[in-house]
Amino acid sequence: MDGTGNRAIVLNDAGARYVEATADAExxxxxxxxxxxxxxxxxLYPPSCDGAKELLLAQVxxxxxxxxxxGVSVHHRVADGHAIWAFLFAWGQAxxxxRIDDSIPVQQRHDRLSLFAPRDPPQVKFDHRGNEFKPHVGDASGGNGAAHAGDEVVIHRVHFSKEWIMELKSQSQAAASEGAAATARPYTTTLQCVAAHLWRCITAARGLDGNQTTRMRIAVNGRSRMKDxxxxxGYTGNAVLWAWPTTTARELGRQHIRETVELISREVARIDDAYFRxxxxxxxxxxxxxxxxxxxxxxxxxxxxxxxxxxxxLGIPFYDMDFGGARPFFFVPGYSTVPVDGFIYVLxxxxxxxxxxxxxxxxSTTIEAFKRCCYSLQPTAS
Structure with missing residues (x-):
């Protein structure tokens, strides 16, 4: 905390924790x-169980x-995906x-106070309870659904070819040009199309009751949305909030992919400069x-x-990084301790x-049903 009681990050030039390790394996x-x-x-990550105070932990x-x-560990309050990529890309060049690429600003900006200062008086025009914040409920955890006793969460990598992505977008465009939807603009954003498809497929694979409400929490980058x-x-920090498209399992299963993409797009568009402020x-x-x-x-x-x-x-070209041994060929998303059921990374x-x-x-009891439908444009769990 600083002198006013606000959370603060102390920049004391103490450096970052850097660990070199070896593995007797190919x-x-x-x-x-x-x-x-x-x-x-x-x-693959530096141990942090000793109460590490560094802002960055790295292990090679x-x-x-x-x-x-x-392996790089950093708290999300310190940096978002864009900031981490800029650091890793510059590290590889060094x-x-x-010479550090011109697209990577040498002079970094850490000043959160001037960039994100509250207005006086505050102008809270949206309800942030339930979206960004929730009531404290003690030590209770376990997510919004019941944990599967004795079941483990496994990560499945789905590879969508360029041709498959184009077909997915084409399906959305074709539907948007029919009937009453003819005036709607085509929703062809890769992220929103892929997110809509995965949401529908996972919901089908889980076998949820049709009346069950399901929400998507999708990250929205404020770097291009905040205006004044x-x-x-060169901002090194976090500028991400979330949109929350919401529907029922039944509606999600019977609507066309275009309708799901439209739902996501509307909610993402709502998280604009006014919402961030x-x-x-x-x-x-x-x-x-x-x-x-x-x-x-x-x-x-x-x-x-x-x-x-x-x-x-998707907007981060991780495959362009090079630490002297050519481009990467392997990526594992970071989770705090174990993978979280339903927490998807797209890149x-x-x-x-x-x-x-x-x-x-x-x-693992859900993953097989997901695999059977993840490449189908009309996903069902059967």
Whole structure:
């Protein structure tokens, strides 16, 4: 806390924690599969159980075959995906001894106070309780749905080819040009189309009751939405909020993909500059502390069922990073301790050909039904 009682990050030039490790194994496909969950995955990151105070923890693990894995841990309050990519890309260029790319600003901006200062008086125009904040309920955790006793969450990587993505977009466009929807603009954003498809498929695979309400928590980047002042290119921090499209399992299953994309698009569009400013005012109004509210993003959750969360890394070209041994070929999304059922990451494939990878964690009793429908444009669990 600073002198006014607000949370603060102390920049004291103490540096970051950097660990070098070795693994007496070759990074084969079988080893990669073993590194996707549990203790094997956590071994790729610096230990933080000793109450680490550094803002950044990094570990480089060298394998017998010459491959390396770079594991980076950073709190989401400190940096979002864009900020992490800028750091990793610049690190790779420095490793190779080349000039830092002009697209990576050398002069970073850390000043949150001037960029995100609450207005006086506050202008809270939206309800942020239930979206960004929720009541504190003690030590209760476990998500919105019941955990599956004795079942584990496994991560399935879905690879959507460029051609499949084009067909998915075509399906949305074709429907939008028919009948009463002829005046609607075509919704062809890759993220929104993929998110809509995965939401429908996961809901079908879970076998939810038709009357069950299901929500998608989808990340919205404020870097391009906030206007006055704009977020500078070199801002090193977090500028992400979420949209919450909501429907029922029955409606989600029987509506066309175009309708699901439209639902997502409407909710994402609602998270504009006015919403971000309202959030800043609410967060700085004292209501969070007075009502003992906590963030809705609970790192202790095991399952999001009946809901899903989609975090997009599509705008981040991770495959362009190079630490001296060519482009990466392997990616594992980071979770605090174990994968969270329904917490999806979507990113550009490292093949660099316009294809997309989605990392989908689900309980093992659900994953087989998901696999049977994830490449179908009309997903059902059968």
């Amino acid at each position: 990074l084969s496909s079988s080893v990669v599969l073993e590194l996707t969950t549990g203790a094997n995955l956590l071994s 693990t060298r394998f017998r075959c010459g491959s390396i894995i770079v 490793t190779r001894g080349v 002042p704009r977020v500078p290119v 309202s959030f800043i005012d609410f967060a700085g109004s004292g209501a969070v502390e007075k009502e003992q509210l906590v963030p809705t993003a609970d790192s202790l959750e095991l399952t999001l069922s009946p809901n899903v969360e989609v975090d997009s890394l 550009q494939s490292f093949e660099g050909d316009g294809s997309v990878d989605a990392y989908v964690p689900l309980f």
